[in-house]
Amino acid sequence: MKPQAVPQSVAQSDHELDKHHHESQADEHGDEHHFKEYSPKELQSIKIQGAVCIIGGIALHFVLGTFYLWGGISPYVGAYMKNRDPNVTQSTLQIVFPILGIATNSVLSFGVKLAQRIGFKTMIAGAGFLISLAFLILSFINNIYGFILIYCFMIGIPSGLVYMLPIICGWKYFPFNRGMVSGLIIAGYGFGAFTFNFICKAICNPNNEEPEIPFTEDGKTKKYFSKDVFDNVPFMFQMLALSYFLLTIIATLLVKYPRDLNLEYQQVLGEGNKKPSGINHEKSVDYHPTVMHAECETLAQGMKSKPFWFLIFMVLCSIIFGMLLANCYKVFGQTLGIDDAKLTVLGSVQAVCNGGSRFGWAVLFDKIGFKKVYLIIAVINLICTATIGYIDNSYVGYFIILCVTMCCEGGLFSCYPAVSAKIFGHKVGPIIYGGLFFVIGLSNMLGYLLYKFGEPKIGYGGVFWIVFGFCCVAFILGIFFKEEHDWKKK
Numbered sequence: 001m002k003p004q005a006v007p008q009s010v011a012q013s014d015h016e017l018d019k020h021h022h023e024s025q026a027d028e029h030g031d032e033h034h035f036k037e038y039s040p041k042e043l044q045s046i047k048i049q050g051a052v053c054i055i056g057g058i059a060l061h062f063v064l065g066t067f068y069l070w071g072g073i074s075p076y077v078g079a080y081m082k083n084r085d086p087n088v089t090q091s092t093l094q095i096v097f098p099i100l101g102i103a104t105n106s107v108l109s110f111g112v113k114l115a116q117r118i119g120f121k122t123m124i125a126g127a128g129f130l131i132s133l134a135f136l137i138l139s140f141i142n143n144i145y146g147f148i149l150i151y152c153f154m155i156g157i158p159s160g161l162v163y164m165l166p167i168i169c170g171w172k173y174f175p176f177n178r179g180m181v182s183g184l185i186i187a188g189y190g191f192g193a194f195t196f197n198f199i200c201k202a203i204c205n206p207n208n209e210e211p212e213i214p215f216t217e218d219g220k221t222k223k224y225f226s227k228d229v230f231d232n233v234p235f236m237f238q239m240l241a242l243s244y245f246l247l248t249i250i251a252t253l254l255v256k257y258p259r260d261l262n263l264e265y266q267q268v269l270g271e272g273n274k275k276p277s278g279i280n281h282e283k284s285v286d287y288h289p290t291v292m293h294a295e296c297e298t299l300a301q302g303m304k305s306k307p308f309w310f311l312i313f314m315v316l317c318s319i320i321f322g323m324l325l326a327n328c329y330k331v332f333g334q335t336l337g338i339d340d341a342k343l344t345v346l347g348s349v350q351a352v353c354n355g356g357s358r359f360g361w362a363v364l365f366d367k368i369g370f371k372k373v374y375l376i377i378a379v380i381n382l383i384c385t386a387t388i389g390y391i392d393n394s395y396v397g398y399f400i401i402l403c404v405t406m407c408c409e410g411g412l413f414s415c416y417p418a419v420s421a422k423i424f425g426h427k428v429g430p431i432i433y434g435g436l437f438f439v440i441g442l443s444n445m446l447g448y449l450l451y452k453f454g455e456p457k458i459g460y461g462g463v464f465w466i467v468f469g470f471c472c473v474a475f476i477l478g479i480f481f482k483e484e485h486d487w488k489k490k
Contacts, residue, residue: 050173056254057166065192109434128248183362190355295425
């Protein structure tokens with residue numbers, strides 16, 4: 001079948017991503033501005049390859065899910081470091097999570113460009129190896145500052161560089177289901193924390209001991225685990241290093257960027273009635289199979305638009321509550337009198353809620369759009385922030401609020417990459433999402449600062465009411481947010 005021509009301005013979007021890629025074995029001499037139409041048999045084969053790629057992406061995100069593992073292992077690591085340096089405090093350790101977030105998010109937008117030059121598989125293999133090596137090194141480190149440096153940057157930077165790679169690959173195979181693809185792959189982020197949370201608890205605290213060694217910090221008594229628990233921390237890090245190394249091998253083998261696949265344009269030209277979910281269709285132009293609608297052409301153009309600045313502040317205000325709980329859920333849970341075994345179960349279940357909900361939210365995004373999904377999440381967050389300070393010592397109440405909050409957090413994380421692609425296009429969208437991810441890191445740090453300086457003076461209840469104010473702002477911004485933008489306007 002004779003290929004149909006696509007305007008060069010449209011073909012250029014994928015060409016920019018493909019031109020430096022060295023892994024594909026496609027015909028290098030073909031016309032990059034022409035796209036074939038695929039037979040049903042070929043489409044079926046492409047779907048199978050896409051499913052394999054998604055499985056590899058999930059394996060990679062199991063490794064990257066170490067980000068959410070910190071909230072579960074920080075009490076063990078805190079006791080381990082306290083034994084070596086009495087000046088270490090709980091608030092010292094809690095800064096790891098926001099710094100890790102900033103290190104991860106600050107490089108996210110550079111990962112795709114770097115993969116263009118050195119290859120997607122090379123990037124994935126290198127990042128996974130560095131993360132595994134970092135955990136091995138951590139098992140031998142006794143200095144708190146060296147620990148923070150290795151954990152935050154040797155793990156955070158490689159994680160940020162490869163975070164979007166399997167999602168970009170999956171979008172090439174399933175261009176009409178970008179929300180589903182990002183939701184499935186990012187689900188591995190939460191499920192990785194779920195799995196390894198139990199493993200770390202089994203290694204460090206198999207007898208479910210309670211923190212019983214008291215220390216005075218910031219005028220309050222804080223309790224730490226005994227030697228029977230913290231002596232197992234080095235072995236825990238070594239087992240994590242081995243597990244992440246094996247998962248990296250799987251991801252490297254399965255994830256592939258199909259350079260020569262342009263299924264999105266073939267479907268548009270061939271059917272003429274289905275709109276790619278990643279392209280912003282202007283209301284002013286009637287959709288036609290041979291008319292390619294405008295996308296954001298440059299990063300500068302995107303940053304000058306209203307949707308960009310709306311998203312910046314929506315992310316900053318909507319993410320903070322979930323990030324605060326992910327960082328401090330065990331520390332706060334201990335103040336409610338909940339034992340380590342129950343908190344481990346709670347941490348693992350909330351990780352499942354975080355990871356498992358992402359696919360459902362992504363499907364809902366594809367059906368009703370970002371704005372409605374976002375407002376639903378914003379209302380739920382308002383309810384949770386207003387009630388969490390009144391649960392007293394209720395494990396059930398804490399369980400429900402934490403799991404619901406993490407479901408909402410998962411929804412935000414699965415929808416932000418898809419809405420970035422929808423509004424800004426698949427050329428600038430991933431870069432914009434990288435910028436939004438950096439804002440997530442800033443929101444994480446803001447939550448830590450509220451904990452660090454607010455909790456000693458106004459308690460957790462006062463901190464949660466401040467967070468409630470941020471959630472109110474997030475809700476108001478969501479009401480006035482517009483998903484459509486006319487990129488042809490100057």
